[in-house]
Amino acid sequence: MHTLPATDIELAAWLRLSLAPGLKPAALRLLLSAFGLPEAIFDQAPEALAAIAGEAAARAALAPTGSDFDARLDAVIAWREQPGNHIVTLDDPAYPPALLTMPDPPPLLYIKGRLNLLHTRAVALVGSRSATPQGVEDAQRFARELSVAGVTVVSGLALGIDGAAHRGGLEGVGGTVAVIGTGADLVYPAAHHALARQIAVQGAILSEWPLGTPARAANFPQRNRLIAGLVSGVVIVEAAMRSGSLITARLANEMGRDIFALPGSIHAPLSRGCHRIIKQGAKLVETPDEVLEELGFARRAAPRPPPSAAHAVLSSDADSTNGRALSGATVSRPNSAPTPAPTAGASAADPATAGHPASPRPPLDPEAERLLATLGHSPTTLEILATRTEMEDAALQSHLLQLELAGQVTALPGGRFMRASHG
Structure with missing residues (x-):
């Protein structure tokens, strides 16, 4: 391995443990509790590690690093040097204290x-x-x-x-x-x-x-x-x-x-x-x-x-x-004029004709389908629906009526609406 400053040598040891295939965080925590820092773990005989965490953990911890380890270490060091990036190890005071209450806290955390x-x-x-x-x-x-x-x-x-x-x-x-x-x-x-x-x-x-x-x-x-x-x-x-x-x-x-x-x-x-x-x-x-x-x-x-x-x-x-x-919700701008909803025919924009649809079960137009998609199974007010759809009042009322007549929407007391349970 190439020459590294002391802090990077420590990081290399932590990285080696975190990348060791088959070394579970709970077993690693046992080894760290017994021997201290990662470098000390690498100095132990396999039997000493096995006595603490089992043979599988001992083999995993002492396994030689892969051929790409130096390149991976360089990438980690370069990533850490970017503004706002941190690498926090289990022995670092910056390590999240809540995670230390877990049985298997990760040895290494990458934080932005x-x-x-x-x-x-x-x-x-x-x-x-x-x-x-x-x-x-x-x-x-x-x-x-x-x-x-x-x-x-x-x-x-x-x-x-x-x-x-x-x-x-x-x-x-x-x-x-x-x-x-x-x-x-x-x-x-x-x-x-x-x-x-x-x-x-x-x-x-x-x-x-x-x-x-x-x-x-x-x-x-x-x-x-x-x-x-x-x-x-x-x-x-x-x-x-x-x-x-x-x-x-x-x-x-x-x-x-x-x-x-x-x-x-x-x-x-x-x-x-x-x-x-x-x-x-x-x-x-x-x-x-x-x-x-x-x-x-x-x-x-x-x-x-x-x-x-x-x-x-x-x-x-x-x-x-x-x-x-x-x-998935549209952003409405409170200080601008309301965005005109695409009209689905004159009746959608005309309050006078909104209450008299031509047929008792009209086919749903795309705007009514869009309105239906924003309705959940919880009662929802007209104000909330207007915000979600950006429809004008007349169009909104017309499409709600269309959905109600089609059996897709239930009107509730207090001016609230919800999707019909079978819809």
């Missing part, structure tokens, strides 16, 4: 962004990749309120609920941490490139995977274990019966973390996972305050900044760079 966010009060918000518009709104609102209260929001950078959780977390002082299942030099999914850049500046991105590791299905349950380890509690917003979020909840429960779930309609597939874990003992929550209270996190004394001050700057920056459009 603010290290201090890994030493704060934190709550995970996770859920379905194929979230409903209502789920996305709920996740972003819960995350925003938790972050405003000074709590760091942790999630996994996936599409759907995770992305909404990160965007909400960026809107408050608590910030957000993305725990990813690839190398820290990659972004997955590609649609979250802009969001990841913003998190790397205003929050933190954390990975235990070697640089260059692509997205593999097997990595994500392991990623979920780190999400669970970093936090005091996990909030599940939407989850199907076989959801990765339920793996996170199970792992968190095993580590003694609190589990919360938002309930939903009995007809909604993405409520079933939430209802299942509520039956198994998760706490049903309807507001962010319930999460804060249950975890004993007092709200910060500082009031929320007024919209005209820093909060507006942060929100507008967040929305203008990558904003809510990434979640």
